Amino acid sequence: MKYSPKEVKDINEKFNFNFKKKFGQNFIIDENIINKIVDKSNIDSKSLVVEIGPGGGSLTNKLSLTAKNVLCYEIDEQLKPILEEQFKNKTNVDVIYQDFLKANLAKDIEKYSYEKLYVIANLPYYITTPIIIKLIESKVCIDKIIVMVQKEVGERFSASIGSKNYGSLTVFLNYYFNISKIANVSRHVFIPVPNVDSVVVLFEPKSNLIKARNEDHFFELVRKSFRQKRKTLKNNLREYDLEIVEKVLEKRGESLNTRAEALPLDFYVELSNELSD
Numbered sequence: 330m331k332y333s334p335k336e337v338k339d340i341n342e343k344f345n346f347n348f349k350k351k352f353g354q355n356f357i358i359d360e361n362i363i364n365k366i367v368d369k370s371n372i373d374s375k376s377l378v379v380e381i382g383p384g385g386g387s388l389t390n391k392l393s394l395t396a397k398n399v400l401c402y403e404i405d406e407q408l409k410p411i412l413e414e415q416f417k418n419k420t421n422v423d424v425i426y427q428d429f430l431k432a433n434l435a436k437d438i439e440k441y442s443y444e445k446l447y448v449i450a451n452l453p454y455y456i457t458t459p460i461i462i463k464l465i466e467s468k469v470c471i472d473k474i475i476v477m478v479q480k481e482v483g484e485r486f487s488a489s490i491g492s493k494n495y496g497s498l499t500v501f502l503n504y505y506f507n508i509s510k511i512a513n514v515s516r517h518v519f520i521p522v523p524n525v526d527s528v529v530v531l532f533e534p535k536s537n538l539i540k541a542r543n544e545d546h547f548f549e550l551v552r553k554s555f556r557q558k559r560k561t562l563k564n565n566l567r568e569y570d571l572e573i574v575e576k577v578l579e580k581r582g583e584s585l586n587t588r589a590e591a592l593p594l595d596f597y598v599e600l601s602n603e604l605s606d
């Protein structure tokens with residue numbers, strides 16, 4: 330695929346393709362952004378890349394030039410003729426026409442041999458968080474995730490403690506990953522132009538993961554701690570043993586009047602371990 334709006338329009342007309350808002354279709358038309366995403370990933374000829382939502386295939390094409398294999402999931406079968414034309418001479422690009430949220434990633438990648446696995450995508454904005462959660466729950470060992478997401482969502486992923494964007498999602502994702510923003514992206518590099526700007530976010534699995542003894546308990550505790558953001562932990566954690574909560578808080582010089590947004594990941598892991606003993 331070429332990258333000027335006119336060329337994208339011509340291809341869409343040739344294949345009778347209409348952008349679908351319900352699938353979050355905003356295609357990149359700026360090759361510099363594509364290059365930046367691929368350069369930051371450090372993929373090489375031994376890498377398998379999973380791309381969710383190849384769209385017209387512009388990012389896919391660039392990935393296929395370096396990676397050993399690119400496995401894509403695309404929900405919109407109307408893109409099939411465009412992608413088939415684009416990759417008819419490539420043997421290292423496979424597209425599964427399926428909702429990624431229903432896919433069996435672990436099974437689908439079994440047939441590939443690779444040294445490192447990357448997930449690289451310009452994500453459909455309406456399901457950004459479910460996709461990240463699906464990747465975690467798939468239990469597949471992923472070396473890096475690089476995704477373009479709405480700016481506001483990306484800022485929640487990588488928010489620092491005490492900031493307005495720091496919430497249960499931040500703690501949840503930081504349990505698994507070191508998360509950093511690697512680029513700001515203007516809305517004007519997409520066609521059609523979305524209402525918001527984007528960011529590219531890098532997720533690197535933590536090698537020194539501090540494990541919660543009971544992960545279900547930990548996630549529930551984090552969710553409840555942030556239930557009403559303006560309220561103190563005393564209010565949000567009423568159903569737990571508040572004496573234990575207070576003891577763990579005091580070790581950090583905090584009290585039951587502290588709010589959830591002021592506390593780091595390791596506090597929640599420690600508290601969950603104490604409460605679920």
Ligand code: SAM
Nearest residue numbers: 352355356357382383384403404428429451453
């Ligand atoms: N990668 C292309 C690009 O950057 O130009 C397209 C990105 S566009 C933001 C998101 C893509 O995800 C679209 O092609 C859309 O059809 C696809 N998509 C939306 N929901 C999906 C789902 N549940 N599973 C797989 N693909 C999906």
